[in-house]
Amino acid sequence: MSNEENTNEGDLDYGRSREVSMWSNSDSCVASRSTSTVDRSSFNIYPKVKQDVDRTAYKQQKYCIVCETQVGKHGITKAKKLCCKFCFNAVCANCSPLTLMHPETHILERVCMTCFYASIEDKMKIAGESDIKQKIEQEIQEKNMIIARKKLCENKISDLEDLLNEKSKQENDLIREIQNCKKKMTSKIDDEEKLKKLSETVKDVREINILEEIQTLERENSDLKEKIERAAAFQASQRSGACCLIQ
Ligand SMILES: [Zn+2]
Ligand SMILES: [Zn+2]
The missing domain is CATH 3.30.40.10 (Zinc/RING finger domain, C3HC4 (zinc finger))
Known part of the structure; x- marks a missing residue:
């Protein structure tokens, strides 16, 4: 020893x-x-x-x-x-x-059992801590994955919302354009009807004028005919008068 x-x-x-x-x-x-x-x-x-x-x-x-x-x-x-x-x-x-x-x-x-149990306690504490740490890390990892998935979903939703907004804007533009076209069409139709009416009026007025002109001309014509007839009668009477004088 x-x-x-x-x-x-x-x-x-x-x-x-x-x-x-x-x-x-x-x-x-x-x-x-x-x-x-x-x-x-x-x-x-x-x-x-x-x-x-x-x-x-x-x-x-x-x-x-x-x-x-x-x-x-x-x-x-x-x-x-x-x-x-x-x-x-x-x-x-x-x-x-x-x-x-x-x-x-x-x-x-x-x-001694005091030292032995103390070492067991230490070991269990370390094991427990590492176990808890591992569990926490695993949980953190899972949470991070959930967060990442959520973010991905949110991004997709945001993209879809953007697309929807864009489409709705385009739709509104189209609706506005259609409304403008309709207005223009209505105004064209109005214009056309106005023109038609105007042309009808013009036509009517012209017809009336022409008719009046014709009537005037006919009147003048008949006056002239009358005058010619009277002149001819006069001429005839003159001729017959001259013959009587010669005889
Ligand atoms: Zn001891
Ligand atoms: Zn003892």
Whole structure:
């Protein structure tokens, strides 16, 4: 035994390389009878080694740090004094049934249940945190996907609305154009009717004028005929008068 491992009572058992470790990397209770050449990677529970503590304090301690049973020389009233190699407190065998990989010695060392549960709690906390983190990240990812899909939909809706507005504008333009055309057509029809009426009036007036002209001309004609007849009669009477004078 080295100096470090020796105690003032000479019966300290570190349990080094002699204990059954229950913890493998699969976290299942696979017992492994470890030796000093255990592969560290096969353990993933690493209790923290308490720093800034008197590593020889257990020598003066007379009670188990976990159950407060008196420890010392193996006897009827006293439990065997052991040392937790992670918190360096005196501990009884009942309260330190396990050994775990020690980060300093790199072999399996006795651990008290307080240190062991603390390491389990740490591990669960870390696992829980990483689990929660993963869940949150997954949720964030899902939310982001939903947001992206929503944005895509919104963009499509906005595009459709733009298209609809454009179409409605075109429709309004067309309606306006049709109305303008109708107005123009109505005004053309009006104009045409006016023209027709005017032309009819002109025609009527002209007919009347022509008729009057004809009548005037006929009157003049008949006057002239009369005059000619009178002249002829006069001429005849003149001729007959001359004959009487000659006879
Ligand atoms: Zn105890
Ligand atoms: Zn401990």
